[in-house]
Amino acid sequence: MAVGLAGSPHQLTGNGPMSTVGDVVDCEIRKWGGESFTVPAGYLNTASIGIPPASTADAVQTAVTNWRTGAARAPEFDEPVRIARAGWARLIGVPTDRVAIGASVSQLVGLVAATVPDGARVLTAANEFTSVSFPFAAQHARGVRVDEAPLADVPRLAPDYDLVAVSVVQSADGALVDLEALRASEARVLLDVTQAAGWLPLSLDWASWVVGASYKWLFAPRGAAWMAGGEAELASLMPHSANWYGGEEPWQSVYGLPLRLAESARAFDLSPVWFAQAGAAVSVNWLAELDLAAVRDHCVGLANQVLAGLGLPEGESAIIALDLPDAGARLAAHGIATASRAGQTRLAFALYNTSEDAQAVLTALRG
Structure with a gap:
């Protein structure tokens, strides 16, 4: 039937x-x-x-088998990383060159939190998933203040804050934030799409930041995450996790100085979790076509x-x-x-x- x-x-x-x-x-x-x-x-x-x-x-099983039998070669995972990045960019409606890869939402949000000015005021939803709120709360020694408000009140209060950090769909109960009202507020916004991407149509090129993980409605293993930023936001972000994979030519930036990072959002890439990216390249790309x-x-x-x-x-x-x-x-x-x-x-x-x-x-x- x-x-x-x-x-x-x-x-x-x-x-x-x-x-x-x-x-x-x-x-x-x-x-x-x-x-x-x-x-x-x-x-x-x-x-x-x-x-x-x-x-x-x-795809994941093949990657595990190749690893188990000594057939795996590290550069072979670059193509799955590329495909998954492009697929996630399409799912949320942003250009691919504005997307960085990571391993978890909190790690990527942490890059943003570490860059907000001293004394910044951040607004989040009451009972927000802590991978969104904790990275900002951890900046309290710099005077960063995080306030909570009922989800329905977040768009109205947004203009009074330096940044709004909120999930598109709340983890605890599935409540949706009013994206149109948030956009109309013209506030700087960080959106977590982990509980939304894959089932909810999204067009978020207007947001300052968008982050999301792989292992829910994207049907991929845990260990892949992505972050999209606006052009101005990316230009002001400090690459606190700078590493060889963020190089313009990653396999040519494995050893030695000077610092030589990519000109795009790839400068903020974390070295990929191979098996997670191998799976994400298949399911995320498929979802982007649905x-x-x-x-x-x-x-x-x-x-x-x-x-x-x-x-x-x-x-x-x-x-x-x-x-x-x-x-x-x-x-x-x-x-x-x-x-x-x-x-x-x-x-x-x-x-x-x-x-x-x-x-x-x-x-x-x-x-």
């Missing part, structure tokens, strides 16, 4: 052959946009760890199927948080994978989820 968006080239197909992964979990082969995913029924934890398409897992409006409608539609079934107001996010007694335990008893965040049970819907997954939630909670 086909489920998802009937007639769409990005149609999701369920009820495929069952497989057993590691002799532990029965999984279903589900397809979207020509890719196959091996998904346990009721897997609603993409906001913690995304499941890779088969081609991404195969109709993300269709992906968003599918994911949000499943989230709203659950909310409506529970008599709760529908939303606009692929992430929902349920404040119901024992919800996590009741869902786990039915084999449904979720996460506990900020005292609530978090459910996250991805393109490989189905209406049956949403119905299983309702069955478990109503029971």
Whole structure:
């Protein structure tokens, strides 16, 4: 039976052959946009760890096999790095030459935090994911002040601050910041797209900074992250993690002075985590070719199927948080994978989820 968006080239197909992964979990082969995913029924934890398409897992496995057998050669990973960088740039709507690579969001945000002026005032959302807020709070010895405000108030307050640092989609409950209002405020803004990129269409070339990690809706291994900056912002950024890979010609900047960094955002590159980049080159590039409006409608539609079934107001996010007694335990008893965040049970819907997954939630909670 086909489920998802009937007639769409990005149609999701369920009820495929069952497989057993590691002799532990029965999984279903589900397809979207020509890719196959091996998904346990009721897997609603993409906001913690995304499941890779088969081609991404195969690329990582090949890289591991080459490493294991001595066939790996370091320069061979330059091409996956290039492809993943370009794919992520397309996903968020920025030029590729304004994107640097890293290993985690906090490491990249830390570069920005270390460069804000002494005494700068930074605004973030209340209960923001700390990889966004902690790097700025850690600058307190320089007089940097970080204030929290309710997410809905952030755009209104933004002009009073030197920088706003906020996630596009909140990790704890899936709430979306008002991007249009933030843009209209003309404030300097750092946006974390880790819980948004891959399911939410984005066009963020107006933002001062955009950061994001690889291992949720981008379906790649943990260990790859990216940062985009505006031209003026990149020109003022100090390359505190300067290394050989940030050179204009990386394999010619391995030894010796003088400092010779790239003229583009590559000057801020961290030496890549090879296996993560090998996977990201496949899944991120694939996602950048999809109709993300269709992906968003599918994911949000499943989230709203659950909310409506529970008599709760529908939303606009692929992430929902349920404040119901024992919800996590009741869902786990039915084999449904979720996460506990900020005292609530978090459910996250991805393109490989189905209406049956949403119905299983309702069955478990109503029971």
